[in-house]
Amino acid sequence: xxxxxxxxxxxxxxxxxxxxxxxxxxxxxxxxDTVGDGASAVKQALALQPDVLFLDIRMPGQSGLDAAAExxxxxxxxxxxxxxxFVTAYEQYAVAAFxxxxxxxxxxxxxxxRLARTVLRLQERLAQRLPxxxxxxxTLEQLRQLLAPTAPPSSDPAPLSVxxxxxxxSIRMVPLSEVLVFEAADKYLRVLTAGHEYLIRTALRxxxxxxxxxEFWQIHRGTVVxxxxxxxxxxxxxxxxxxxxxxxxxxxxxxxLYAQRFRAM
Numbered sequence: 334x335x336x337x338x339x340x341x342x343x344x345x346x347x348x349x350x351x352x353x354x355x356x357x358x359x360x361x362x363x364x365x366d367t368v369g370d371g372a373s374a375v376k377q378a379l380a381l382q383p384d385v386l387f388l389d390i391r392m393p394g395q396s397g398l399d400a401a402a403e404x405x406x407x408x409x410x411x412x413x414x415x416x417x418x419f420v421t422a423y424e425q426y427a428v429a430a431f432x433x434x435x436x437x438x439x440x441x442x443x444x445x446x447r448l449a450r451t452v453l454r455l456q457e458r459l460a461q462r463l464p465x466x467x468x469x470x471x472t473l474e475q476l477r478q479l480l481a482p483t484a485p486p487s488s489d490p491a492p493l494s495v496x497x498x499x500x501x502x503s504i505r506m507v508p509l510s511e512v513l514v515f516e517a518a519d520k521y522l523r524v525l526t527a528g529h530e531y532l533i534r535t536a537l538r539x540x541x542x543x544x545x546x547x548e549f550w551q552i553h554r555g556t557v558v559x560x561x562x563x564x565x566x567x568x569x570x571x572x573x574x575x576x577x578x579x580x581x582x583x584x585x586x587x588x589x590l591y592a593q594r595f596r597a598m
């Protein structure tokens with residue numbers, strides 16, 4: 334039975350070049366499809382269930398890392414998760430992160446020698462593949478580390494103490510001590526306190542390095558909550574987790590990526 338792959342690359346010429354190089358380096362590999370954006374990568378990976386997924390880091394709408402995280406959230410628990418190979422054009426910091434997590438990556442333009450080494454690693458990994466649930470757990474841990482907020486090396490962001498939120502023609506100074514939830518919403522970030530909601534334009538990824546990780550827990554790619562405000566964590570019949578806060582009415586979903594915080598459940 335042939336090993337199968339899906340290529341997610343937004344530049345058609347580069348996608349064709351990678352497919353051609355793979356044909357030489359791994360003749361038994363069958364490329365099932367090529368797609369040009371992260372959402373299509375998730376959709377086709379779920380439909381085709383390839384053994385290997387080549388993900389371009391920079392794609393329209395959704396990065397390769399974000400697509401991998403979404404795919405892991407939706408992946409069937411009884412099916413082995415694809416081996417991931419991230420493809421990047423430069424991003425020295427990203428490459429260092431991949432190496433630290435032993436994640437497979439390729440630099441553009443893809444060189445035959447480098448691809449041959451990646452193919453050997455993939456073949457060894459697939460031959461020693463863990464049972465599906467354990468493999469998914471391993472992938473989730475790897476993705477958590479790759480997606481962990483990190484400030485640029487040249488900066489040392491000061492801890493956050495106040496959120497400046499525009500309200501009409503004024504700016505409301507919201508003490509961080511009052512904030513219960515940060516939640517991404519389109520181009521904005523919702524800031525929820527016990528009795529109010531504010532919108533700010535700061536991206537969550539920019540805010541995270543300035544928050545105390547012991548005080549604010551990430552429970553979803555777009556949601557961070559104050560740990561001390563959590564009242565209960567519930568599991569539904571499908572095994573999905575959600576939590577409720579003491580001072581807010583919402584039920585907030587917990588993604589697989591961050592469910593390890595509540596493993597005791």
